[in-house]
Amino acid sequence: MKNRNILTDNLWALIKSLTASEKRQFSVYVGRISANSDSKFIALFKVLSLQKEYNEEAILKSTGISKEQLSNVKAHLYNQVLTSLRLNPSKRNIPLQLREQFDFAMILYRKGLYQQCLKLLDKVKTQAIAFEEKNIGYEILDLEKIIESQYITRSRNNRADLLIAQTNELTYLNNIASQLSNLALDMYNTFLKNGYARTDGETQAVSKHFFKNLPDFDAEKLGFREKLWLYQAYLWYSFITQDFVASYRYAIRWVGLFEKNTHLIAVHPVFYIKGNHYVLESLYYLNRVAQFEQALDQFEHIMSNEQIPEDDNIIVLSFLYIYSNRLNLRFMKADFSGGEELLDTIHKKLDRYKDKIDEHHIMVLYYKIACYHFGAVEYAKCIFYLKKIINSKTTQIREDLMCFAHVLNLAAHYQAGLDFRLEALVRSTYNFLIKMNDLHEVQKALIGFLRNMSNISPLRIKAEFKKLHATLSLLEKDPFERRAFLYLDLLSWLESNIQDRPIAQIMAEKLKKNQQRQLL
Structure with missing residues (x-):
């Protein structure tokens, strides 16, 4: 143009x-x-x-x-x-309506109609507090104090004391909310940039930073808004430190805030939707299939709630969260067949909303689509989507997502029989992971295995697969190595090669055993 x-x-x-x-x-x-x-x-x-x-x-x-x-x-x-x-x-949402009424009150004040102004301010202040719009409430109190300080209202004797007490309360809550929102944003930014903590040192550094910046507060005084930021901060801290039980607990509390204050769903629909999404995200990492499926059904029902406005922002978030979690459910159930309609819908919606979705979320979907094709034994399609991530020039993609895209790309090339490219890919992947400071024992073992493939006799391949499987089985128990298994079920992949069976079949059997253990 x-x-x-x-x-x-x-x-x-x-x-x-x-x-x-x-x-x-x-x-x-x-x-x-x-x-x-x-x-x-x-x-x-x-x-x-x-x-x-x-x-x-x-x-x-x-x-x-x-x-x-x-x-x-x-x-x-x-x-x-x-x-x-x-x-x-x-x-005409609540914040806009409150702001408009405050503007009207300011006009009345400048016209010298002080009693009318105070009456309107008192009404708007009550609404602002009820809808957790405490910043507007603070501005209202400021204007009330200006009028009071002019000694023109002949208000009741305790009027000044009341305004001072209300101001002190809102000042305290606004200050706590500001500190908690800063901490929540800081944790979210850390997770987007680095993903999960990779070492004990990183975990300790994140914990030290988190608790150093967590403000002192009286839990009994916290309102909806302050608790919302508190639960968000703890949720992101729990994700970074891979404490998914805690992340589930705080996501449930987050959603529970809205269920106790249903009038605020229409005011803050994005937060309500995100809270439900993080319930699903936590259940996914905890591998609680039945709970996840039930929560996903509930989430899709919630999105049809008349309290949820149908604006562009909500529509895009709904698409991202519902379809991302539909893919997650397929991974959890090892269901890699009959997904053509789901993938076709995702592609159409991605094209429709591409100007409204940031690069990171697009690449997350591409990675999930690549994983689906890997499980479906469609390696060429898997490689196609991984290349979109690997060749992306954006700085918005989370570092660990980029790293595991490279690792999955190696596995897909091996499975596709593209041995002529494997040596160069192993070298470039190794150099990339070194550059990213993300070369862990799981990745070292996989890269070493693929690097030596050309020297291994076909009769020895299964034995080498078994050796790698034994190594990775031990690493899976390491809290700082297991994140590799969150992105790609490497053990099931190895078992499929050892047993000459589809990876989906191996994963489905593990799922059945896991469900039986949970029933005991």
């Missing part, structure tokens, strides 16, 4: 995101003043709405806007579209 800049990209993306009803709302909004009927920003809106690709020459030709005017008209149109969306009933 020609002559593109940030403003153009933002405006283009905003207009293309509008639904038919939102476009009608915009037309009604700008048509409320007759003078707008011939405005240049409306002409620009109509042209952009119809264009399949941005074409500046066509815009200038059909709108009468000069090249010098275009930038200002775009900026004005962008603001007008946002204003229209703000007024759209479907976008």
